[in-house]
Amino acid sequence: MEEKVTGDIDLTVKPKRNIGKRMWKERYLYILLIPGLLYFIIYRYVPMAGNIIAFQDYSAFQGFLHSEWVGLKHFKTIFEDQEVIRVLWNTLYLSFLQIVFAFPVSIILAIMLNEVRSNVYKRIVQSIVYLPHFLSWVVVIGIVTILLKSNGIVNKLLESLFGMDPVPFLQDPNWFMPLVVLEVIWKESGWGTIIFLAALSGISPSLYEAAAVDGASRMQQIWHITLPALKSTIIILLILRLGSVLDVGFEQIYLMLTPFTMKVGNVLDTFVYLKGIQNSDFSFATAVGLFKSFVGLILIVGANRLAKRFGDQGVY
Amino acid sequence: MLKSNKLSDKVFDYTNIILLGLIALTMLFPFYYMFAVSFxxxxxxxxxxxxxFPKTWVLDAYEYILGSKEFIRSLGVTIYVTVVGTLVSLLLTAMMAYALSxxxxxxxxxxxxxLFTFVFGAGMIPTYMVVQGTGLMDSLWALIIPGAISSFNLIVMREFFIGLPIDLTEAAIIDGANDLQIFSKIILPLSKPALAAFGLFYAVGIWNSYFTALLYLSDPAKWTVQVVLRQLVILNKSNLLDVGMQAGMDNPPPAETVGMAAILIATIPILIVYPFLQKHFAKGVMLGSVKE
Incomplete structure (x- = not known):
């Protein structure tokens, strides 16, 4: 993201007295810049500073300035509170499940699409599998609710085909994580193929032709040509995914949570919401949020370093 | 790719095509099923x-949901917020992106x-307090302002502006145009297709967002369609739909078919813009992830 040479006359690195002159010359650009800049300061950076309430016992009546300072009290609580530890575990466990089960689906789907010879068919399938990405989580979970209810189509079929009693998919804690992962697969795996397909489009067709002449089967071609070509993309995306291991999606989890599944399903983001907004425990919830942001920062910077080591550029 | 007539290759091709077809059907099935059942x-x-495939097709569920004042009002709110929000977001993003280009x-x-906002989020609670402090609580602006500029869109749009040919700008400078004039008379008209794409993405994001309404709006009169959908379908609180409208119906349709009709209605706008989105998004994803 280095500066680019634009059409401007170069005025950089001149004596200080020129700064005023330069700002005057660029005054119209500043008019364009300032509304956005104010937005970033007020709604992105002031809240960052607002994290100081994590070191206070904030009370709305006393405000930022007069609330009692308590140092690291809330951060100590994070590691002592059984609930937080369970929530942290749920978050990591869900991330793990998503990496193991959802992540490979995009790769496989991309390879399958890449093998289709009819461009028309390929494009139709692509159009269909990208679509769920643009639906809201409310709609996706609304659909899931309708299909999995006790009188929904899945339970009706289980009853008529196997004579089973209705399965309480949405209330049973054992079904919570599998459902969340399946929803992610349904909604995002098609969209996730885009970046792999781009990597695949760079493979020279002559490689496949040579392999075919040598008698390689299609599966062998995938194994020896396609997969190696995807290797660096896979590694980099995997590393970056590890960088956001604490982000598992607020809306989806919140919409899926019920009193029955709270124990297995509550993750860091939903915990912060329930604790902070619904229980008005502002300071403690902020401390948990800040802890998450901070760990996230370390992980993502680390992940990006690691990704760059693999010979490609990182995300920023 | 080389055409091969080997039997194993044919088996592979057909298996692949059939499997992909099944996957595509899995994606479509919920929509078709809801469509069929809603009638x-x-x-x-x-x-x-x-x-x-219903033997008799009836419009009861649609009459019911479209007769609900609450549902219609939530649609109105969502359309309003989406239109105003998209314009505000586009304008702020384009202005800032151009200045930074x-x-x-x-x-x-x-x-x-x-860029720093990519790696460090301010957190939910402090942001909530700033929204409160700036007087946006329970105002529809709370759905527009706090997320007005997406850092990602800003960076991608800046790259786009940097990539524009500079000859026109230079000519305008020689003609004595100032930067505001260059932005509004040259850059914006030149960027119409790109702006349309960014606008679509903002619009879909606002239309679909549930979280901001959950956080910042408590007045049910301001609920967006996503909030009402959740009440109706996920929490199954269909009593929220005004009772008065049932007066005209002796036999109100079941909650299930009403819910499906509501979901489909709320999804129609997405389906309408989807072909346009599709034209642009692959480009956008690549711009964002693979930098020159």
Whole structure:
């Protein structure tokens, strides 16, 4: 993201007295810049500073300035509170499940699409599998609710085909994580193929032709040509995914949570919401949020370093 | 790719095509099923296990949901917020992206400020308090302002502006145009297709967002369609729909078919813009992830 040479006359690195002159010359650009800049300061950076309430016992009546300072009290609580530890575990466990089960689906789907010879068919399938990405989580979970209810189509079929009693998919804690992962697969795996397909489009067709002449089967071609070509993309995306291991999606989890599944399903983001907004425990919830942001920062910077080591550029 | 007539290759091809077809059907099935059931009668819905094609098609569910003042109002609110929000977001993003695409004093600092928000989020509670502090609570502006500029869109749009040919700008400078004039008379008209794409993405994001309404709005009169959908379908609180409208119906349709009709209605706008989105998004994803 280095500066680019634009059409401007170069005025950089001149004596200080020129700064005023330069700002005057660029005054119209500043008019364009300032509304956005104010937005970033007020709604992105002031809240960052607002994290100081994590070191206070904030009370709305006393405000930022007069609330009692308590140092690291809330951060100590994070590691002592059984609930937080369970929530942290749920978050990591869900991330793990998503990496193991959802992540490979995009790769496989991309390879399958890449093998289709009819461009028309390929494009139709692509159009269909990208679509769920643009639906809201409310709609996706609304659909899931309708299909999995006790009188929904899945339970009706289980009853008529196997004579089973209705399965309480949405209330049973054992079904919570599998459902969340399946929803992610349904909604995002098609969209996730885009970046792999781009990597695949760079493979020279002559490689496949040579392999075919040598008698390689299609599966062998995938194994020896396609997969190696995807290797660096896979590694980099995997590393970056590890960088956001604490982000598992607020809306989806919140919409899926019920009193029955709270124990297995509550993750860091939903915990912060329930604790902070619904229980008005502002300071403690902020401390948990800040802890998450901070760990996230370390992980993502680390992940990006690691990704760059693999010979490609990182995300920023 | 080389055409091969080997039997094993043919088996591979057909298996692949069939599997992909099945995957595509899995993606489509929920929509088709909801579509079919939303037109079914109550009796048929209860009796049939796998209702794929109703014998009698009725509009009860649609009459019911579209007769609900609350649902119509939530649609109105969502359309309003989406239109105004998209315009505000586009304008703010384009202005800032253009200013940062030029060699403005402090450019690197401002760009860093934007990039830093990628790796460090302010957190839900402090943001909530700032929204409260700036007087947006329970105002529809709370759905527009706090997320007005997406850092990602800003950076991608800045790259786009940097890539524009500079000859026109230079000519305009020689003609004595100032930067505001260049932005509004040259850059914006030149960027119409790109702006349309960014606008679509903002619009879909606002239309679909549930979280901001959950956080910042408590007045049910301001609920967006996503909030009402959740009440109706996920929490199954259909009593929220005004009672008065049932007066005209002796036999209100079941909650299931009403819910499906509501979901489909709320999804129609997405389906309408989807072909346009599709034209642009692959490009957008690549711009964002693979930098030159």
């Amino acid at each position: 079914a009668t109550y009796e048929e819905f209860v009796k049939t296990d796998l209702l794929l 030029r060699n403005i004093l402090g450019q690197k600092i401002y760009v860093f400020m934007v």
